Amino acid sequence: VIDIRKLYGQTGMFTFDPGFMSTAACESAITYIDGDKGELLYRGFPIEQLAVNCDFMDICYLILNGDLPNQEQKADFDSQVTHHTMVNEQLHFFLRGFRRDAHPMAVLTGLVGALSAFYHDSTDITNPQHRHISAIRLIAKMPTLVAMAYKYSQGQPFIYPQNDLSYTGNFLRMMFATPCEDYKVNEVVERALDRIFILHADHEQNASTSTVRLCGSSGTNPFAAISAGVACLWGPAHGGANEACLQMLEELQANGGIDKVGEFMEKVKDKNSGVRLMGFGHRVYKNYDPRAKLMQETCKEVLSALGLENDPLFKLAMELERIALSDPYFVQRKLYPNVDFYSGIVQRAIGIPTSLFTAIFALARTVGWIAQWNEMLSDPDYKIGRPRQLFTGSVTRDVPPMDKR
Ligand code: ACO
Numbered sequence: 001v002i003d004i005r006k007l008y009g010q011t012g013m014f015t016f017d018p019g020f021m022s023t024a025a026c027e028s029a030i031t032y033i034d035g036d037k038g039e040l041l042y043r044g045f046p047i048e049q050l051a052v053n054c055d056f057m058d059i060c061y062l063i064l065n066g067d068l069p070n071q072e073q074k075a076d077f078d079s080q081v082t083h084h085t086m087v088n089e090q091l092h093f094f095l096r097g098f099r100r101d102a103h104p105m106a107v108l109t110g111l112v113g114a115l116s117a118f119y120h121d122s123t124d125i126t127n128p129q130h131r132h133i134s135a136i137r138l139i140a141k142m143p144t145l146v147a148m149a150y151k152y153s154q155g156q157p158f159i160y161p162q163n164d165l166s167y168t169g170n171f172l173r174m175m176f177a178t179p180c181e182d183y184k185v186n187e188v189v190e191r192a193l194d195r196i197f198i199l200h201a202d203h204e205q206n207a208s209t210s211t212v213r214l215c216g217s218s219g220t221n222p223f224a225a226i227s228a229g230v231a232c233l234w235g236p237a238h239g240g241a242n243e244a245c246l247q248m249l250e251e252l253q254a255n256g257g258i259d260k261v262g263e264f265m266e267k268v269k270d271k272n273s274g275v276r277l278m279g280f281g282h283r284v285y286k287n288y289d290p291r292a293k294l295m296q297e298t299c300k301e302v303l304s305a306l307g308l309e310n311d312p313l314f315k316l317a318m319e320l321e322r323i324a325l326s327d328p329y330f331v332q333r334k335l336y337p338n339v340d341f342y343s344g345i346v347q348r349a350i351g352i353p354t355s356l357f358t359a360i361f362a363l364a365r366t367v368g369w370i371a372q373w374n375e376m377l378s379d380p381d382y383k384i385g386r387p388r389q390l391f392t393g394s395v396t397r398d399v400p401p402m403d404k405r
Helices: 004-008 047-053 056-065 071-082 090-096 104-115 128-154 167-176 187-199 207-216 222-233 241-254 257-269 290-305 312-325 328-332 340-350 354-378
Strands: 031-034 039-042
Touching (some): 039 047, 039 056, 039 290, 056 167, 056 354, 071 128, 090 128, 104 222, 104 354, 128 354, 167 187, 207 354, 222 354, 241 257, 241 312, 290 340, 312 328, 312 340
């Protein structure tokens, strides 16, 4: 806490808290995390129970509305989402403006932002109905956009949504079907991907969610605010960690695999190497990330169902975890696996390319972002987000004439 009278001659105090280590920027009733216990609740329900008993549509309803849906509410919600899965055909032309080798997160940032140019019928953010329809549109269209970005990168035709499939089954079909052959959704794969969506649906005031809130606090268009969240999520310290984690495992496998794990860990512990153990550590969890445990289970299930029990990357990840959990460097700093440590292995086994991992994360997190945005706007006293600064630049000085500079 800084006495700003000494700094600026103004009255009052403010906190200087780089990285917002101990500053709450809002009130929220959506997600609760106890980082020391390794506990995560959506609207009061433990993630372990939700992951086993619910599908992603239940979770979306829960996060948006505050409680789990009954059968009728679920059917109505499913139908609302299903009826908004198509994107405007004009968006295809927008997509075609990108290079085919563009990073999917660059493409997704652009496509989601572009949605703001399409929905002129729901731009009154003070109207709860407009906010609701924007939320439904975003949740419904995100899988279509991610699959379109993937198909475009492959030079393959887009596959349109098939609305008698589940949310996740439909996404898998849009990703992997071709017009030349039938595509049957594998139930184990569908369940695994659905669990990835559930585990990534919300995580209180992380960097991308705070970005959506800050951006949305100016009253901007919701699609523009979510596009800002996608951009923030891309970074390797946040959503990009799953991609970085799998790249790390692949590199380690190519350079000696399990035999070189000890050497690699020495590099991780050497502060001058600049190498971190990706998928480890978390700003809030100072215990095992509960999502990582669930993801490890899913990983085992999927690998076994697909006949990949001996997957070398999974074995490598287990060995890294085993060593890290008993190494004083990690123990003292309370560094445990986070959700990204195993999610990349699952996605790779499903056939999702590494460069698309963060886009899948964005798809799942969209419900959290839009629910948090809606919660902020529903508060009659919400204010535009406007952090202060601790100024460290020059004191007042005169502009010298050109010949004296
Ligand atoms: N490997 C090695 N050392 C680490 C790691 C890691 N993955 N994470 C943290 N440390 C060390 C730091 O070097 C630091 O050591 P020091 O105290 O000796 O200086 C200490 O642990 C604390 O680290 P900070 O970076 O200060 O912790 P912070 O809370 O700011 O960062 C973060 C959290 C960014 C997630 C960090 O742990 C990290 O970079 N992890 C790897 C990337 C990753 O997996 N990100 C995914 C996060 S989860 C998500 O977004 C879904």
